[in-house]
Amino acid sequence: MLSMSWPKKGTKLYSILKFKCPHCHEGEFFKSRNPYDLKTMSATFDRCPKCDRKLYIEPxxxxxxxxxxxxxxxxxxxxxxxxxxxxxxEMEFWNFIILVASTLILISPLYYALSKIIWANLFLNYKEKENEKSNSN
Ligand SMILES: [Zn+2]
Incomplete structure (x- = not known):
């Protein structure tokens, strides 16, 4: 792994930017790492494939x-x-609106994925169950 030490593991930014499980920071959060994969559309695992933490907390x-x-x-x-x-x-008002709207549409799959993992990170914390501490690295 070359120089990918930022953000640090254990920080919420790590989970968010690396699309990792908010709990263990190792398992994948999304079924596909590509937010533009239209087949999965940023579907999340119900449970983390690595630590089995429930990721789909409630309906x-x-x-x-x-x-x-x-x-x-x-x-x-x-x-x-x-x-x-x-x-x-210098830009016409409506040209500016079109520019913002069209870039927003192009980037929206990424924002959609980010919003889900940010949302999950508001509720799930890194290694929150202290009894699992012993076998962590
Ligand atoms: Zn996990």
Missing amino acids: GFYYGAMYVSYALGVAHAVSFWVAKLVLGF
């Missing part, structure tokens, strides 16, 4: 991810707006 659990997804969408639009100001782009 409809991942509906809450839409709040995260909304926040990501807003952050996306705001960063385009800030970039436009900083770089001093």
Whole structure:
């Protein structure tokens, strides 16, 4: 493994950016690591394939991810707006809207996946069951 030490294992950022189980940071979180895999559409495992932690905590659990997804969408639009100001782009209002909307559509599978794993990380913590500590590295 070359220089992939950031983010550090054990941090929520690690689980989020590496798409790993929020509990053990080893098992996969998604059935497919590719958010653009339209067959799975960021489907998550019901249980972590590695540590068996329940990832689908309750029915409809991942509906809450839409709040995260909304926040990501807003952050996306705001960063385009800030970039436009900083770089001093002159652009028609509706062209700007089209630019933001079309990039948002292109990136939405990634945001969808991110929103789910961020949502899961709000509720699941790394190695939260202390009795499993003994056999961790
Ligand atoms: Zn796990």
